[in-house]
Amino acid sequence: MCDLDKNNKMPLYGQLMNFLLSEIECNKFKEYEKLPSERELCDKFCLSRDTVRQAIFQLEKMGYIYKKHGKGTFVAPKQLKPDLYKFYDFTEEMKKLGKDAASKILSFEIIPADKYIAKFLKIKENSNVHRITRLRIVDSIPLIFEKTYLPMEKFGYFHIDELNNSSLCNILKNRFSVKFSKGEETFYPITPDEEIARYLSLMRFQPVIKIERTTFEDEIPIMFTERIVRGDKFKYTVITSF
Template identity: 50%
Template sequence: MLNKDSRIALYYQLMDIILNDIEVGNLKENTKLPSERDFCEKFKISRATVRQAIAELEKNKIIYKIQGKGTFIAPKKLDQPLIKFYSFTEEMIKLGKNPTSQILDFSIINCDERISNTLNLDILSKVYKLVRIRLIDDLPTMYETTYLPTSIFPNLTLDILKEKPLYTILKENYNIKFLKAEESFFPILPTEEEASFLNVSTYDPSIKIQRVTFSSEYIIEFTESIVRGDKFKYKVILDADNSTF
């Protein structure tokens, strides 16, 4: 219950109660939050106090509103630890999610200077360009553009890409053994096109991830992903055993 004698503001105490109910599972993802009247009657507080708590939770994307239907609990951010090479599809399955992809474009292009430098190819070498929307439980979460050298992956087709995840294709169809990947992260605002496909606004913070993937012999992939900032958080594990202090 709320402590009206406390120096902690009532709206903040209400926020804490709601957050705790979410944490322990009393309020589950995408379920409807009790109405303002319900909160007022249960805690004997004003509607203004309830609205302030709701506004703060919405600002922090803990909840979301649907016009005419009410206020709902937002899905938790997916926690992606960065400690080893990972596959988006495999990691989402481990979390109990249903990952899918929609292919927006698949074509062969001449790589420009940036792509040739990244993939260690001659300028104007042929590369596949694969543009996808990555979805989790049917929710768009990532706008992804991948470049693959045609010389390493001959005869890759759209039909093959529709059959199974990309990394599975590279392993099974081309006997690729992944050595490592290097990733760089940048805070950005999405473009109009990216925002449209991700169902966000151009003012919603996002994360740009650049990944370069290596096999024992080649650089095999360059991928740029625009990730919804409200759906993902990335965690780096720092090992004290290898520290310099």
């Protein structure tokens, strides 16, 4: 089989990339499924080994596939694409994407707000806040290390058992009658420290994205969240209009 167009202006490796991408996107090759070997692709498309390797290298670089030493090349799990335009419940949002999601509470404590946290919540420095540290897990893979801060002045005492039985979003809505109005988010890349690398099972120098989100009720900030997100698992798209 030699159905790539050698007269096309697009390089042959690019044509092979597009073919494999279309097969992945239409689920002919499913997540974690092994791709044909380099030799099989060479024979099927009448291509040189260098051309096939270049296509495979680019797809791996883009995060669509990954290699296992001695076992072959496999389809990477698709990147998650949460909706940035609304306040979302993490578990429910992952369910919409067909994923099995869970949250592991690492700590639940009351601390004095430092200057940085106080700035986002517009409270006095050293005011008491709830700090909830959680690990967000999707399909048994840890993907997000998260710290959430809630001012004690607005949210009095609540117990860790509540978080074990309900989402934070539902607790705030149902017990504290919160009506979320908007959220402001800032994204930037960071180098993970040892703690984050350990919790997210990261390799050395693996990219992560830090997301700072302030959530408002009317124009009053009521929650500040710091998320460290695995850059290889999440994709965020912003659409602008003119």
